Amino acid sequence: MASSQQLAQLDRLERQVTTLVAAYQQLREELSDANTTIEQLRADGRDHQKQLREYQNQQNIVKLVQTIAGGEPTQANELKQRLNEYIRELDKCLVYLRD
Numbered sequence: 001m002a003s004s005q006q007l008a009q010l011d012r013l014e015r016q017v018t019t020l021v022a023a024y025q026q027l028r029e030e031l032s033d034a035n036t037t038i039e040q041l042r043a044d045g046r047d048h049q050k051q052l053r054e055y056q057n058q059q060n061i062v063k064l065v066q067t068i069a070g071g072e073p074t075q076a077n078e079l080k081q082r083l084n085e086y087i088r089e090l091d092k093c094l095v096y097l098r099d
Contacts, residue, residue: 053093064079064083064086065083
């Protein structure tokens with residue numbers, strides 16, 4: 001009798017282990033999917049930040065150009081210098097992005 005009870009208990013344990021292994025594998029797949037989603041969202045966030053910086057730089061350039069068009073000559077020279085600095089900074093960013 002004891003051996004049939006032991007076999008039944010082993011059978012239950014085997015089913016439980018099989019169930020746990022299947023649950024573990026499913027959770028690993030879900031974790032992998034979640035990690036993929038996280039990486040995609042991070043990439044999207046980086047793209048949005050890049051677009052925002054580009055937009056802000058464009059706004060700064062537009063403001064500078066508008067100010068230069070209506071400003072005094074001394075202010076115009078100062079603003080032209082600032083505009084040239086922005087352009088150099090943009091060139092550095094472009095070189096960095098190419099690498």
